[in-house]
Amino acid sequence: MFCWEVFVNIQAKINLAMVHSFCGDIALAKEVLETRWMLLYIPVYLFGIWDSYRTTIDMNNVYLLAEREDAPFNSFSIGALEINYLDKRSPLMSVIWSLFMPGLGQLHIHRLLTAFFAQVWTIVFLYFSNLLVAVHFLFMGDIASGTAVLNKQWLLFMPSMWGFAVYDSYVNTVENNKLYGAEQKSFLIKDFQNPGFKVMRGKVVSGQP
Known part of the structure; x- marks a missing residue:
């Protein structure tokens, strides 16, 4: 689509x-x-x-x-293309890497297909929009040439591409962190918690003397 x-x-x-x-x-x-x-x-x-x-x-x-x-859900997977596992990662780092280049934030959280998709289309948009050529002219101080060389039809794809990459990497990092917390909670309950242990909500349980 x-x-x-x-x-x-x-x-x-x-x-x-x-x-x-x-x-x-x-x-x-x-x-x-x-x-x-x-x-x-x-x-x-x-x-x-x-x-x-x-x-x-x-x-x-x-x-x-x-x-x-x-x-239950799988917290560790080894495939032909990647080794993927649940881990707690920084949403801020995902945003920063996505701002540098769409797709890098997805690589940070091991979403390879989305990262490949974002990077390929970003390269296509950068190439046909002549954005990097315009940036070169801008650094040289030739603003008129930088403006003239831009292909506006292709350039306007860039805000949505960057916005999608930043949003997607941030949201998925946050959700992965929640999933990591849920997996850790489930692991500790099943392997270390006494089956007879119950949390008494709304009651204060005093310690034994």
Whole structure:
């Protein structure tokens, strides 16, 4: 769906029209839009919103069921592509690495497929937008050339790419930390807690003299 969104966006020149509208040139924004492709963008966009909401509700229900049943989960996995394990990591570090380059925050928490996806598309967007070339001109003090070399259609993909990478890495780091805490709690209860031990809520239990 992401590839479809990028393809239709480019064909319809939606990002370019947005840039012109941000600059106040509404007439030029209307002129550059390709209406044959623009109308294809709307149903996919709406489906993406609906499907993400529906999936979130389903995942929340699955989580509640798993929590009530005290369902076990795998805390260590060795595969052909990676060695993955539950560990407590810093959400701040995930954000910092994602700000440097989308995908690095996902690598920090061992989400390899998401990291690969984010890095590949970031490289594509950087290349076609000429952003790094513009940064080079900016460092040289040639702001006019830096502005002229930018491909605005591709450039406007960058904020959403960086925003997604930062948000995704932060949220997943926080959730992984919660899962790590739950796994540690379950391990300590099963292996070290006396089966007859009960927590008396709302009561103060005095120690034996």
